[in-house]
Amino acid sequence: MRCGATRTPGAGRMHPYRSVLYMPGSNPRALEKARSLPADALILDLEDAVAPDAKGTARDLVTAAVREGGFGKRRLLVRINALDTEWGRADLEAAIAARPHGILLPKVSRPELIETVAAGLPEGHPSRVWAMMETPEGVLNAAAIAGAPRMEGFVLGTNDLAKDLGTRHRPDRLPLLHALSQCLLAARAAGLVCLDGVYNAFRDEAGLEAECAQGRDMGFDGKTLIHPVQLEIANRIFAPSEEELALARAQVAAFEEAQAKGLGVAVLDGRIVENLHVETARRTLAKADAIARMS
Numbered sequence: 001m002r003c004g005a006t007r008t009p010g011a012g013r014m015h016p017y018r019s020v021l022y023m024p025g026s027n028p029r030a031l032e033k034a035r036s037l038p039a040d041a042l043i044l045d046l047e048d049a050v051a052p053d054a055k056g057t058a059r060d061l062v063t064a065a066v067r068e069g070g071f072g073k074r075r076l077l078v079r080i081n082a083l084d085t086e087w088g089r090a091d092l093e094a095a096i097a098a099r100p101h102g103i104l105l106p107k108v109s110r111p112e113l114i115e116t117v118a119a120g121l122p123e124g125h126p127s128r129v130w131a132m133m134e135t136p137e138g139v140l141n142a143a144a145i146a147g148a149p150r151m152e153g154f155v156l157g158t159n160d161l162a163k164d165l166g167t168r169h170r171p172d173r174l175p176l177l178h179a180l181s182q183c184l185l186a187a188r189a190a191g192l193v194c195l196d197g198v199y200n201a202f203r204d205e206a207g208l209e210a211e212c213a214q215g216r217d218m219g220f221d222g223k224t225l226i227h228p229v230q231l232e233i234a235n236r237i238f239a240p241s242e243e244e245l246a247l248a249r250a251q252v253a254a255f256e257e258a259q260a261k262g263l264g265v266a267v268l269d270g271r272i273v274e275n276l277h278v279e280t281a282r283r284t285l286a287k288a289d290a291i292a293r294m295s
């Protein structure tokens with residue numbers, strides 16, 4: 001999907017990630033409901049959404065749900081507790097045994113953590129590694145983390161990041177923009193998926209829509225979400241619009257026509273269309289196809 005990435009895209013890159021819904025692993029009703037919700041991916045959470053005395057139950061529920069399946073084309077990530085907590089090692093072992101699409105590690109600050117987890121995945125194991133980017137040290141090490149083995153994606157943890165940076169929450173997210181951009185740069189350089197953080201006020205539709213549009217314009221693949229009511233907005237904002245698709249088709253057609261005449265550049269409505277624009281156009285069309293395949 002990310003044709004401009006410097007690494008050959010894996011199968012995960014061909015999947016849309018417009019909407020990625022967290023659900024507490026301790027909530028069987030939410031786990032069941034998730035099988036029919038219109039999310040591109042799900043994060044079955046064992047970390048912050050789960051109270052300490054429910055950690056063991058959540059681990060059992062989540063791994064049973066992954067094994068049972070029934071989630072259709074939705075990709076499944078299991079977010080485990082940090083390996084230096086009392087639950088982390090058991091979570092990792094259980095997640096490896098359950099074989100979700102991705103194992104999401106919280107509060108990743110250094111590439112060595114990814115290397116350790118990747119080394120524990122048996123040869124040919126299907127799970128890829130994902131990193132929560134939510135500590136100042138992690139953001140500073142983003143390129144090294146992105147380049148670590150088995151990595152497939154970054155998830156921005158904007159709540160933890162704001163806490164550690166001491167920033168205030170602002171609608172324009174100005175205090176976080178440097179960190180968001182740095183993680184995006186690192187992810188793109190390594191050909192990874194990159195997902196924006198959550199919008200906490202889940203009943204505030206206008207606020208969510210604005211933040212999704214900002215994340216989309218920055219280049220994120222999609223938004224992480226905390227409540228099903230947020231799905232429609234993320235799915236709509238992160239999908240190519242009809243206007244974008246029409247432009248993409250026209251650019252491809254104009255360029256192919258120019259090429260047939262032996263030209264390297266086309267002109268469409270007074271603007272040049274070069275190879276690189278066609279690459280973007282084809283990516284837009286491929287994204288729409290991938291979204292269509294979700295239903």
Ligand SMILES: CC(C)(COP(=O)(O)OP(=O)(O)OC[C@H]1O[C@@H](n2cnc3c(N)ncnc32)[C@H](O)[C@@H]1OP(=O)(O)O)[C@@H](O)C(=O)NCCC(=O)NCCSC(=O)C[C@H](O)C(=O)O
Nearest residue numbers: 022023024029030033048049157158159160198226227228
């Ligand atoms: C925020 C919530 C606690 C609200 O829950 P609730 O009051 O139950 O909401 P509703 O009554 O409106 O729910 C309506 C129905 O939808 C289901 N539901 C609710 N949330 C989810 C969900 N996330 N996934 C699936 N289904 C969900 C309810 O079960 C109801 O179903 P029904 O019975 O059929 O009517 C709750 O939404 C929630 O717990 N959300 C997830 C919170 C979470 O995961 N937080 C951790 C991730 S965020 C984070 O950690 C970010 C990062 O690390 C950072 O640092 O930024």
Ligand SMILES: [Mg+2]
Nearest residue numbers: 134157159160
């Ligand atoms: Mg967090």
